[in-house]
Each structure stands twice: as C-alpha cells, then as structure tokens.
Amino acid sequence: MSKDVILDKYARLYEIPNQLALLGHQVECFCLSYQSHNEGIWDESDEQKKLIWHSKSYKKLTKMGLLTYPFLLLKMLSQYRPDVIISASDIPHIVLGAWCAKKLKVPFVADLYDNFEGFGQARIPGFKYLLREAVRQASLVTTTSQPLAELVSNDYDAKGLVVSMPSTVDTQIFCRKNxxxxxxxxxxxxxxxxxxxxxxxxxxxxxxxxxxxxxxxxxxxxxxxxxxxxxxxxxxxxxxxxxxxxxxxxxxxxxxxxxxxxxxxxxxxxxxxxxxxxxxxxxxxxxxxxxxxxxxxxxxxxxxxxxxxxxxxxxxxxxxxxxxxxxxxxVPDKVDFTIDDWKTIINRLEPLITSLKS
CATH class of the missing domain: 3.40.50.2000 (Glycogen Phosphorylase B;)
Structure with missing residues (x-):
C-alpha cells in the first residue's frame, strides 16, 4: 500500500491489532519488510494497551535470509505462545500465518483486505494454490467486501466462518467542513x-x-x-x-x-x-x-x-x-450512510476471535 503499517499507523493492518489491544488483549505483531525498512521493535504499550511490533528486514546481501524467515517467525511465535494467530497483508503472510498456526496447533484467522489473487504475487507459480489452501484452513476469514466474502465461501470452499468487514476511515479527519x-x-x-x-x-x-x-x-x-x-x-x-x-x-x-x-x-x-x-x-x-x-x-x-x-x-x-x-x-444527491469507526467494528469482531480459543 506504499504505507508503513507501524510508523503510518495505516488502516486495518494497524487498527485490527490496535483495537484488540485496547480491548485488553496482549497483542504482538510480526512484520516482514519487502522494501528494506529499518528493523527493530516498537513498543506502543501504555496504561491502556499491550501492543508490540516486531519488524524484520532483509537488505542487499542478506536477502537470502528470506528463505529462513518462516523458521525464525515460528521460533518467535513459539516463545510468545499465542492463543490465536491472525494473518494479513498479502499472500506470503497469509500462507505463513496458516503454516505457523498449524505447527503450533492454535486457531488461525485470515484477514483479506483485498482480492490477493489480483496482486502481482499471484502470478508466481503455486501462490494461488497456497493462498486458497491457507484460507481453507482458517477458522475465521474477514474480507473487505461482501463479493469477496462470497468468492471465499463459494470458490475457495472456506471451512471456517467468513465475515465481510470493510475497512473504515478516521472520521475525525474525513468529516464535513466548510x-x-x-x-x-x-x-x-x-x-x-x-x-x-x-x-x-x-x-x-x-x-x-x-x-x-x-x-x-x-x-x-x-x-x-x-x-x-x-x-x-x-x-x-x-x-x-x-x-x-x-x-x-x-x-x-x-x-x-x-x-x-x-x-x-x-x-x-x-x-x-x-x-x-x-x-x-x-x-x-x-x-x-x-x-x-x-x-x-x-x-x-x-x-x-x-x-x-x-x-x-x-x-x-x-x-x-x-x-x-x-x-x-x-442536482447533487448523497447517500445517507452511517460509517462506523474502528472501535465499533473491532468490538463486533472480537467475540468471534475469542470464541476460537480452545
């Protein structure tokens, strides 16, 4: 999206973990940079939430380390011992999340903020198959639109619950003004x-x-x-x-x-x-x-x-x-439509996620 999810606090990739943390959950996020960003740990925890971001970046000669990243991620998740793994962003992250969840025997949630089969990554041989297999494994799938939810249910043959959850906007910024x-x-x-x-x-x-x-x-x-x-x-x-x-x-x-x-x-x-x-x-x-x-x-x-x-x-x-x-x-005409904020949206989603815990 040409945005840094950690530094820009951008859209659903940031707000899903952020709002879950504000609801009292301990949330750790693991990010892999494809664009040689600085790596490190960003701790946003305060008296209201427990939210930590881990960023890994492979630059120049270290790019071969991408091949070992799945095992590094699995090791970090094993130490963290999550109750639920939520994966998002693109095809590799969805597939990695499903693989780690299967290894750790914990529920898996896939968030599809777009039709990832429309991304350039989908042209890589085997990627579409891996994506569909990962989504079929998910106990819960959230999509950005109802048509995408129907595609996942019907064509992917998803086994878990599929929920349409469009992203929202910051209504403090995007609002009516003179x-x-x-x-x-x-x-x-x-x-x-x-x-x-x-x-x-x-x-x-x-x-x-x-x-x-x-x-x-x-x-x-x-x-x-x-x-x-x-x-x-x-x-x-x-x-x-x-x-x-x-x-x-x-x-x-x-x-x-x-x-x-x-x-x-x-x-x-x-x-x-x-x-x-x-x-x-x-x-x-x-x-x-x-x-x-x-x-x-x-x-x-x-x-x-x-x-x-x-x-x-x-x-x-x-x-x-x-x-x-x-x-x-x-003759201007407008849609009379209430736009929920992220707090409202994640408040509705959170019970579905917590219900997955064994």
Whole structure:
C-alpha cells in the first residue's frame, strides 16, 4: 500500500491489532519488510494497551535470509505462545500465518483486505494454490467486501466462518467542513464548481475514463473545474488546462481537504478481478466528507449505492460517466450512510476471535 503499517499507523493492518489491544488483549505483531525498512521493535504499550511490533528486514546481501524467515517467525511465535494467530497483508503472510498456526496447533484467522489473487504475487507459480489452501484452513476469514466474502465461501470452499468487514476511515479527519474554507486552503477560486478525485491516478485504477469524460465536461460546463491529487504514471499524465488543478501527491490527511472542497467526487473502478472484489476507501472517505459522488457500478459499490442508482456509472463507459456527472453537478444527491469507526467494528469482531480459543 506504499504505507508503513507501524510508523503510518495505516488502516486495518494497524487498527485490527490496535483495537484488540485496547480491548485488553496482549497483542504482538510480526512484520516482514519487502522494501528494506529499518528493523527493530516498537513498543506502543501504555496504561491502556499491550501492543508490540516486531519488524524484520532483509537488505542487499542478506536477502537470502528470506528463505529462513518462516523458521525464525515460528521460533518467535513459539516463545510468545499465542492463543490465536491472525494473518494479513498479502499472500506470503497469509500462507505463513496458516503454516505457523498449524505447527503450533492454535486457531488461525485470515484477514483479506483485498482480492490477493489480483496482486502481482499471484502470478508466481503455486501462490494461488497456497493462498486458497491457507484460507481453507482458517477458522475465521474477514474480507473487505461482501463479493469477496462470497468468492471465499463459494470458490475457495472456506471451512471456517467468513465475515465481510470493510475497512473504515478516521472520521475525525474525513468529516464535513466548510467547502469555501477547504477551497481556500487548496488555492481554488470560490464561486466555481469542482469535480475530481484523489489517490493513485493510474490506468489500472481506472482513471482514464475520468480523463476522457473531462473533455466533454470541459466543453459543455464552463464553470466546472477538475481537481486531481495523487501520483501518476508518465504514460498516463493528468489533463492540462486552466481549469485543471493538479495538486500533486498529498499526505493522507490532506486528501480530506480535497474531498471537502469538491462538489462531486469520482470513483472509477475497472471491471477486473481486483475491482470486482475490492472496497475502495475513497468511497467512505468521500461519504464521510458529505460529498456527492459518481462511482463505477462494480462489486461492493452496487450494494453501497443501491439507493442511489443515478450515482452509478457503467465501468469504463465515458458517455455514461459524463451523463451521471452532469446529473450530480446540477442536482447533487448523497447517500445517507452511517460509517462506523474502528472501535465499533473491532468490538463486533472480537467475540468471534475469542470464541476460537480452545
């Protein structure tokens, strides 16, 4: 995710152990860095929780040590003697967690924050098979979306309980604020209407259809401007023009200001194995900011926006996106949806985990 789970305290990979620790559990987390981060131990324990992070990183000539990491992890877990092992992040971590849990004869929980079969790792021979075998072994599987939960239940033939548990957002940061003030912070002109998005502006994330739609919106709606934020690939640069505002790659907390400044947000998802089973965090982030949206009619978005079909456009269809954008720009409509915080979500999950203890 290009985030450091320990230092950035990012999303569910951080919040699941953090909230379990706040509920009184002793939680030890073992991380393997693929990007040569510094290794060490970070102790976040205080009077409220017992939470310790262990990070292992293999750099340069030591990369061969990756082959022995499973045995090192098993040794550390044997010393810790967990009641339950929860594994997340990607295919290797899910497989390692299942292997360690089997060796230690403790219950195993797999958290799938995306369809890992859509990751590049899945092209490595045998990885899909190992992933499915590990998930089948799990006593409990949590997924980021209902379509992914159905895939795991039906295609993976999961033996344990499968629960859809979409990630949430920090509602202290992503919240409703004065639109004019947000526009001032970003240096935008008041009195104009703004559409846009933020995040990875990549082809495989579906941004091209927005760029194509902008050509029509730019011609037909002269008071509308396009706002974009996030990294992009050189072969797919953002549009240019006096009414295009590219803000660069912003820190995560500043993305909220972008969504607070817009009149309509766009979430474009491709009809791919990844897109069909993901749950884009932008949906919750935009909704938490009170932003009307237009979103691809893919996967979980069909469920989330079931009561607002005119906010859904056919994935990859430029004309339909233009039509739905015009509707939302001229007559904005929003989903009335309560977004639970991490404390609430993990409070619901915790009894399922503790019930696994023998």
């Amino acid at each position: 639109k004019s003030e947000a526009q001032k912070q970003l240096g935008l002109n008041l009195g104009k209407r703004y559409i846009g998005t933020a995040g990875g502006l990549y082809k495989d994330k579906g941004v091209e259809v927005l760029y194509q739609a902008w050509k029509s919106i730019e011609e037909e709606m002269p008071d509308v401007h396009l706002v974009l934020a996030g990294p992009f690939q050189q072969d797919c640069p953002p549009p240019r023009g006096d009414r295009v505002h590219y803000l660069g790659a912003l820190p995560h907390h500043e993305i909220a200001i972008v969504f607070q400044a817009l009149d309509v947000g766009v979430i474009s998802i491709l009809d791919t194995p990844f897109g069909r089973y993901c749950f884009p965090q932008k949906a919750y982030e935009m909704l938490a900011c009170g932003l009307p949206v237009v979103v691809s009619n893919i996967g979980e978005m069909n469920n989330l926006f079931a009561d607002l079909p005119h906010a859904l456009f056919e994935a990859g269809n430029t004309q339909d996106l233009v039509f739905k954008l015009k509707q939302q720009i001229n």
